[in-house]
Amino acid sequence: MLQYISIFVTGIPYALHQAGFGIGLFLLVLVALATDYSLILMIRSGHLSGAFSYQGLMEAAFGKPGFILLSLLQFIYPFIAMVSYNVAVGDTLTKVLMRVAGVGVESLLSHREVVVALATILITAPLCLYKDIAKLAKISFLSLVFVAFILITIFIRLGTLHDIIPSTHDSWRFANWGIIPSIGIMAFAFMCHHNTFLLYGSIQDADQHRWDTVTHASILTSLVVSALFGIAGYATFTGNSQGDLLENYCWNDDLMNVSRISFSITILLTFPIECFVIREVIENSFFSNLTSPEDKWRTLRHVGITIMIVITTYLISMATDCLGVVLELNGILAAVPLAYVLPAVSYLKLQEGSVFSHKKFPALCLALFGIIIAISGMVLLITNSNNVDTCSHGNEPPYCFTNVTTG
Template sequence: DTVTKVLVRMFGLSPTALLARRDFVVLLCAFTVVIPLCLQKDMARLARASLVSLFFVVFILTAVLLRFFTFFSLPPTEDAFQFYNSGVIPAIGVMAFAFMCHHNVFLLYSSIEGASQEKWDKVTHFSVSASFIVTVAFGLVGYITFTGYVQGDLLENYCWNDDLMNLARVVFSATILLTFPIECLVTRAVVEAVWQRLDTPRSYTAVTIAIVMGAYVLSVSTDCLGIVLELNGVLAAVPLAFVLPAATYLKLCP
């Protein structure tokens, strides 16, 4: 959605143009960027893509901070800074989704050169702390900028004739494209552990493409990022982050 709207804005495309169709743009990105990265067998090979994605996040945060000081004033909204309201429960799901990394642990640990508990502690503590700071910065700055008018997708709040934020939208889309392969590798590892038949290049490629195409079908079936994050948080992140680790510990150490 984001890239499509930016392309329409930049090139003045008609609504019927091929590049104005979100399903085509997403499919094009899947085959040109996502699938080649997902076909990697070693998560360590995605380190450079992850580093680029990290720089992209810093750029987006910088753009949001800049617009915080230069954006025009909005009319005040009632109870904009109330400590608790009806949106706190969905917000917990979104936050849980943002910090959900438990399913990546084994592949990430195995990708560390000379992995040890000390190295793993440093990596996890730094990563989670940095993620927390960035997430809080996005949340605070984004909400203070728009208060009661804020939408679930922060970048949707900014004008479509704002070139800086349009660039931030494109960069955000690139971040998603570079992040998805890590999740794909984890999913494929689970399939491989259960199926145990990915011993040929053909089956390996087929499973990878099937995973990407499944995600593609789900992505084009909705255009509301907020509800997707909320559902993912409730249905996937909460069990993975809070329920299953505790249940596993109780099973191993009764």
Template sequence: MRLAGFPLGLLLLIGVAYVTDYSMILLIKGGSMSGTNTYQSLVSKTFGFPGYFLLSVLQFLYPFAAMISYNIVTGDILPKIIQRIPGVSHDSWYVDRHVVIVLSTAVITLPIALYRNMEKLGKVSLLSLLLTFTVLVIIIVRATSLTSEIPHTEDAWDFARSNAMQAVGVMSFVFMCHHACFLIYGSLEKATVGNWSRITHVSMLLSLFISLQYSVFGYVSFTGFTQGDLFENYCREDNLATIGRFCYAITIILTYPMECFVAREVISNVFFGGNLPYPLHLAVTVAIVSLTTAVSLVYDCLGMFLELNGVLSATPLVFIIPPACYLKQSEKPWYHLDNAMPLLILLLGVVIMPAGFIMAILYPQECSHGNEMFYCLSANSTLNMTFGSTK
């Protein structure tokens, strides 16, 4: 919302959700038309080895970068939660973001990521969804008090801003799940295009509803001060925000292994023919987790990372490859009226990808990770009273 402008941002969010929904169905339709059951085999049959190689790179980079993003969020959130424990000093070694990331990875995310079957994460996904709603309620409740305490920026309600392309990249990152479509489609009891379409519509509508609520109440609270990681905007002494941070941290930690499954699946398909014996399964998982952890220890600007991953990985996976495969597999010519929507989505992707990348490089986002926002310091007593601090 901050990048695009609030009204335009809402329209773009709805548009990206629609395109994502449409292209996910196109992907499965393309697989059905070509007799393939994986994203890689579909692209390989459609565009040969060059297409297969490009897709494999993108399919690996997207979940890999997502895992790094989740670690960055963990490093932002968990130290602030630990600091709220009575008797814990802000200078303690175990509240350092690097220590927190390493410990949470070693103790929680790596053991879960070592599972071989994604079906075992079903209950984890349900818990993650419930916690997401809990966090949303907290953000809505906080918005009622923060809107009167935090000054709005002068351009808070501009219809559109010049960074809209960067916003589309972030939104594409948020909604993109094409890399896992065939894995989930294959796990359905009744795997048909019609059943997949119904599940996709319901899932995307729910995702859009949650995203709109986060966007509206998060942006209304902080307007032009909104950070890439929204919880960086809340004051450290805010008790309710601390509960929200805790729920959100669990959600992020439980989502991380699902991305690891996809990254590992790509490596398995490309280098080992889709069959990883357990020693290799263990080695590949540890290698992926170690690399993502190492990058997240060095890099901590979430917003910039989401932009680049969105335009370079998510945009081609959402806007370009699914409609391109469908148009190539379709018996009707590309200019046929029935192919108008896939063609339009393809053209949008061709424009958004380079434009979004150039904008992200020329106008990088600023970050203030780990620092208190100015309104927490300048009006400390008023905000602490509003937030119900125990300090």
């Protein structure tokens, strides 16, 4: 399960700033514990229902409505994830190309719309057209290597930039007002529930005890990595921390440009996997009744759906250059319900006994936690809708023009 350490741990410093450094670290531990427990609940529920897939579990607990709700969320989560990937590629790869090509802001390569379009046409769209993504799934180990490399470079830059980057008036504030959005970002970073049963099936002689042990170890490792990213990134930039930490580094910082390349490669290779999930949801929801003789349009439909998904996510990603907002949105809309609410309510429905029994009460608390976060987050998203696109990643940070030494 370690391969599911999210590349978007680069958003943790921003989450710590949103919630306040002290409260943010507490929330990071809380989200890790909630994730750990919810993953354990899913396998328990699988044993109770005999259904060892997320879809089967929801259908066993709540019938067809449960299946439909899960399908909707499983569409939303990877769809917004694909949007976030485009935003991140536009933010990071643009700087690298400008640096390598030696061009200025007047060049086409300085426009994120062009860079993302080129990446889509040349890389992600062709990969998305593959019907078998088994080989792409193997990039999970490569992702781990890149995450480790990026973390090392962040600590290197902590040593060279800590005393140079100007502090903000709210630096090291213990608590802040962005608690709910920060939980959304953290939930997104820990999210792996859509692969839970696949991971369980990959364990030799799998049983509940072995799954619990693997889950504890994996979540603990993810927590440590996330905390290291958060602390090192926040210690370097404090209140200047962006939704994508790599945006904080100067464009001429070649070490961090290598990190940007690593980040972009991982994203570009992960993008088709999310597209595959969306395509499967569409196929299962609208075309599952077609039999092989009748399904003579399958290949054409495969291409059409794929192109529609890729184009739509590209167009939406051009609406914002603020990765933090997209991470918050996906965390609140999809990651929190998928990770906390649905596993908990499924277990409550399938497990016999009172909801206040020692077996079910923790699940009740988890469900309430997820519901409160989801509802509060939705209210904040609606009330703050006019301020969604407030950050601009098109400009180099001001401190990059004041004798910043990258070492």
